[in-house]
Amino acid sequence: MSTSKYAVVDLETTGHSPSNGDRIIQIAIVFIENHKIIDTYMRYVHPQRPIPPFIHQLTSIGDEDVKDAAPFEKIAEEVADLLAGCIFVAHNTDFDVSFLQKELVRCGVSKWHGKTIDTVELAKIMYPTLPGYRLQDIAESLNISLKQAHRADDDAEATALFLLQAIEKIKTLPKETLNRMHERSFAMKSDVSTLFYEALKHVRGKETSSDYALFRGIPYLKSKPTTTSWPKPIEFPADDLAKDQVMQKIHPSYHVREGQAQLMDLTWQAFVEKKQIAVEIPTGAGKTIGYLVPALIRAYETKQPVVISTYTNHLVDTLAEEVQKLEKALQMTIPTTVVKGMANYISFGKFEELLHFNDEVYDDSITIMQLLVWLTETTTGDLDEVNVSGGGQLFIDRIRKRSMRVKKDERVADFYTHTLNNCQQSMVLLTNHSMLVNDQQRYDPLFHSISGLVIDEAHQMNQAAIRTHQQVFSYTKWKYVMSQLNGLSSCQLLFDIQDILKRFRFNHELSTERLQHSFNEFMLAFDESMLVLMNSNSNYDNKQSTRTVKPLSKRLRSNEIFDKVLRKMNEYIGVTENYAMPIQNLPNELTLHEQAALNEWLYWVNEMKIKAGEWIELFLEQPKSSTTIWMEKDSRSLPGSLQIKKSPINGSEVIRDFMDTFVGEAGVVWTSGTLTAGQQDRFVLDQAGLPSSVPLYTFDAPANFYEGAHTMIVEDMPDIQQVSNEEYIEAVADALIQTAVAIEGRVFALFLSHDMLKKTHQAVIDSESLQEDYMLIAQGVSSGSRHKLLKTFKQQKKAVLFGTTSFWEGVDVPSEQLSAVVVVRLPFTSPEEPLFKARSEALVAERKNAFIDLALPEAILRFRQGFGRLIRSSDEQGFFIILDRRIDTKSYGTSFLQALPKSSVKKVSLEGLVKEIENCYNDGCTNRKQVRK
Template sequence: MSTSKYAVVDLETTGHSPSNGDRIIQIAIVFIENNKIIDTYMRYVHPQRSIPPFIHQLTSIGDEDVKDAAPFENIAEEVADLLAGCIFVAHNTDFDVSFLQKELVRCGVSKWHGKTIDTVELAKIMYPTLSGYRLQDIAESLNISLKQAHRADDDAEATALFLLQAIEKIKTLPKETLNRMHERSFAMKSDVSTLFYEALKHVRGKETSADYALFRGIPYLKSKLPATAWSQPIDFPADVPAKDRVMQKIDPSYHVREGQAQLMDLTWQAFVEKKQIAVEIPTGAGKTIGYLVPALIRAYETKQPVVISTFTNHLVDTLAEEVQKLEKALQVTIPTTVVKGMANYISFGKFEELLHFNDEVYDDSITIMQLLVWLTETTTGDLDEVNVSGGGQLFIDRIRKRSMRVKKDERVADFYTHTIKNCQQSMVLLTNHSMLVNDQQRYDPLFHSISGLVIDEAHQLNQAAIRTHQQVFSYTKWKYVMSQLNGLSSCQLLFDIQDILKRFHFNHKTTTERLQHSFNEFMLAFDESMLVLVNSNSNSDNKQTTRTVKPLSKRLRSNEIFDKVLRKMNDYIGVTENYAMPIQNLSSELTLHEQAALNEWFYWVNEMKIKAGEWIELFLEQPKSSTTIWMEKDSRSLPGSLQIKKSPVNGAQVIRDFIDTFEGEAGIVWTSGTLTAGQQDRFVLDQAGLPSSVPLYTFDAPANFYEGAHTLIVEDMPDIQQVSNEEYIEAVADALIQTAVAIEGRVFALFLSHDMLKKTHQAVIDSESLQEEYMLIAQGVSSGSRHKLLKTFKQQKKAVLFGTTSFWEGVDVPSEQLSAVVVVRLPFTSPEEPLFKARSEALVAEHKNAFTHLGLPEAILRFRQGFGRLIRSSDEQGFFIILDRRIDTKSYGTSFLQALPTSSVKKVSLEGLVNEIENCYNE
């Protein structure tokens, strides 16, 4: 049993800087000994200044709460005595320890000395799949009581409970895992090594659980085949009462909706008759259950799987959750496999090799510890499950599975191999659009002999087909690959290979000089080519924005420097390959570390060969008429921001190629909330290359579904085409501030341009109108993925989220967390956007109007998707606010408004907008 005593500390303060006058307003300490909470301590502290409004809102601690409290000077010695001899635990020790030390010194008390445990660091290690590591996130995920976040007493108690839970979990890890983690724990920023040492003493002499298998000494959870399907057949519910009975198993109060019932019938009919249909069904109509029920029953009836594809991996995971809910409701087992691209899965062999290297940085070490824990829990090997830092992502990229070839001892442990095998025994295969359109390029396609295919979020399939076949040159990624073999004074891999050559008495001095010379020649040519690209079009770049997107002209690509780069690159690849060749046949005589170094060397040589092939395709091959190539760069970060992209103009041919394989063999259902675009009702289907013989069914939302939606056009905004960018941004910032104040936050502001988003966000900050009480979250400015930004938004009472293209759709936020969607500009694609330009030129060549056949319907689709963020159920209420006056002043404006579902539309001034919001909330 541990003899350590832990003091779990939390501080609430007036700010982050004691040197600038910030002070503690509440301190709480929870003491743990022998794995039990033994005592607590809490004091309010008078800060000798007023508590800022933001801190009052955050903590609910105001001047009234501390008016009778003593200043910290009066309790500093008491606190120091309490902490003496304890391990200091806090959720972010960097803040709590640092702030407390400065306050102790200010009060004339000696600094605290001892070990620390940061529960943020500990949570990342022991719970690697959590979506966030704020204390609220952890408490919610692990069912830990947290009465009121940002109160020191509640936070300290929750942190203490988490520490106890984490300690218990550490004890359950296999001893082989604990040994590897203990070795790396000394590289952590806090003293978590003490916890792993105590756990090792606890498991000493115990057998590893039979639930785990070992791969080269690394424990992982044994895989299980999908369970067999339900034993009792389920008939398709042909009439409404039968459908009601099925739906009431999911929710006793539920009745099937009209559109949902029709979707069930249409899906069933398409599968039985092996035909192709398209169905637009709006938000709130129960689309997912509407196609899942008939799909599952058909799969069971035919003993052939059904494939369901959606746009992103996140949506695939959401679908998997829906299937699990359906299993529970129907009390059946539905053998299901989630299938993602190979690179989503861990290469176990590569991971094990990298464990033998000694040059880990902190991000590598903590990521390895996360992975060691994750391997004892994961049933999929899907690396998307692991929440790692930006630096950790570089390590993750090195262990992604790149090839089906594995060594004999790895086959039984290979997660991707298990996934492919599971597909053969599953009734439901869930995948993403990119995986779906690429499947026919596999030697042995996965999606064959199926009973049906559902393409959800079908409006995104064309874009997915384009992106899947898009090639991208990224300056930073190329530099990263090139630096792995040479070019850095501390290139550890090169030193490792040199040490092996020395050990076997190979004369490496001459070859090392040749390697360095070849690398320098290659880099000189490469840097010269980057200079050519960076300086191109510099005189014509738009001075209003730092970002440039330009076609890569034939004249530019014909520059001899690109040929020269390829020659020097091939020379360098040849030299690097030959450099380590003398030791390739000495495998049996190499240590594990040496073998890992050799494998790593040839891995990067192969990566260079892949880059050489990409260079040819991007810079030296003549692009086909069906492709376009362009350059993107940002003048603020050159050459780091430089990218070259080559892409098919549309994905229709790719889609047709794989759809043809199912024609007459399986039913296909295309479905989405947005398939039609105003008068162009087959726009999405035409873009995907579907023939006119494929019927399109559209359903309205349930009656009164959009009663709570209020569409407001702000008519006194400046005309975006008549004023400068700066003037319009100033007006947008003012409108957002007034909307946020009237609605008390919960606002999405949807932009098209990152540049306008950043400038508007800064203008709102500069106004200082929202800064004290509101959380301002900006895509591309605030750190984190779209998913993380959205989660942060949901957790704030008062927040404004500034989002671009990806926030126009695929985002679910309940009404209590989202009250207004603000459309800053009508969502037209820029005519200079390379793919749009190429598609427009193709239409013009066919004597078609590019605006009416492409620009307008594309914008209407995106507009409808933006509206769809607002109302997700019939009892919700919200405001769809349009700041772009062109919706009222241009003839095409009515096309946008007519594309919206039934809802009230009003023209108002900015003052009238505020009144409308206030009146609505006061009703």
């Protein structure tokens, strides 16, 4: 049993810097010994200065709470004595230890000395799939009591409970996993090694659980055998009463809705008759259940799987959760497989090879520890499950599965192979649009002999098909690949290969010199080509923005420097292949580390060959008339920001190719909340290349569904076409501030331009009007993915989220977390955007109107999606605020408004908008749930 005593500490302070006068206002310590909480200590502390309003709001600790408390000088020695001899535990020890040490020194007390355990680091290691590592995120995910976050006593108690839970989990790990983790734990920032050492003593002599298998000594969770027996078929609920009975099994209060009932019938009919249909069904009509129920019944009936595709992997995972809920509600087994692209899965062999390298940095080591734990838990091998740092993502990218070829011992452990095998036994196959459109390129297509196909988020299929066939040159990624073999004075991989050559007494000096010479020539040509690209077409440079997007002209691509780069690249690839040739025939004589180094060298040589092929396609091949090629750069970060992109102009040809497989063989349902764009009711279907014979069904939202939506046109905003960018940004910032103050937070501000977003965000900050009480979250400014930014927004009582294109759609936020959506500009695509420009020119060549046939319907679709962020259920309400006066002053403005569901529309001044919001809150807009304050 452990003899260690842990002191779990949490501090609440007036700020982050003791040297600037910040002080402790509350300290709590929870003591743990022999795996039990044995004592607690809590004191309020007088900071001898007013507590800032933001800290008061965050912690609920105010001046009144500390008025009778002693200053830290009075308790510093007592705290130091309590911590003596203990392991210091905190959720982010960098802050708590550092702040406390400075305060002890300030008070004339000796610094604390001892070991530390950071529970943020520990949580990342032991719970690698958690969505976030803030204490409240951990407490929520692991069902740990946390009465009030940002109170030292509650935080310390929750941290202590987490520590105990993590220690117990460590003890359950296989000893082979523990050994590997203990080896790497010494590279961690805190002393978590003590926990793994104690656990190793606990499991010494015990057999590894039969739940795990071993791949080259690495434990992983055994896959459970899949069943081939399907449950007894059930009948399709043909009438409303039968549908109601099904719905009430899902939830007692559910009743089938009109649009949902019709979607069920249409989906069933399409699958039975093997026809293709399109259905637009609005938010709130129960779309997912509407197609899932008939799809499942048809799969049972035919003993053939149904395929359901959606836009992103995140949405695929959400669909999987919906199937699980349905499975539970209907009390039936629904064999389901989620299928993503090969690169989403771990290459077990590559991972094992990299464990033999000795040049890991911190991000590598902690990511490896996360993966070792994850492998004992995952049933899919899907790397999306693991929450790693930005640096850890580089390691993840190195272990992605790239090829179906695996060694014999890896075949049984290969997660992707298991996934493909599971498809043969499944009723439901869930995938993304990119995987779907690429399926026909596989040697053995997955999605054949199916009972039906549902394409959800169908309005995104054309974009997915384009992106799937888009090629991208990224300067930073190319430099990363090139640096792996040579070019760095401390290139460890090159040194490893040299050491092997030396051990076997191969004469490598001359070949090393040749390697370096070839690399230098290649780099000189490559760098020269980058200068040519960066200095080209300066007339396209945007004077109002540092970002430039411009076509890559035929004249530019004919520059002989691009041929020279390919020639020097191929010479270099030949030299790198020859360099390791002498040791490739010695596999049985190499150590594990040497074999791993050789495999790594050959891997990067192959990556260079792939890059050579990409270079030919991007710079040397004549592009087809159906493709376009362009350059993107940001003058603030050249050459790092330089990208070249080559893309099909539209995805209809790609879509037709894969759809030919299903037409007449299986029913296909295209569905979305936004398939129509005003008077262009078949816009999305035409973009996807669907024939006019495919019927389109549209359904309205349930009656009164949008009664709580209030569309406001702010008519005293400056005309965006008549004023400078700076003047418009200033007006937008003022409107956002007044809206946020009136509604007390929970505002989405939707932009089209990152540049305008950043400048507006800065203008709001500079005004200091929202500084004390509001969290300002800006895409591309605040750190984190879209998912992380959205989660942060949901967790704040008062917040404004500044978002661009990806926030216009696919974001679900309940009404209590979102009160207003502000449209800064009507969402027209920039006419200089390369893909849009190429498509426009193609339409003009066909004597069509690019504005009416492309620009306007695209903008209306995006506008409808933005409106859809606001109201997600019938009891929600909020404000849809339009700042762009063109909706009122231009003839096309009515097309936007007519495309929205029926709801109130008012023209107001900014002052009038504020009054409308205040009146709505004070008097109640309707008898429904009020706008959140």
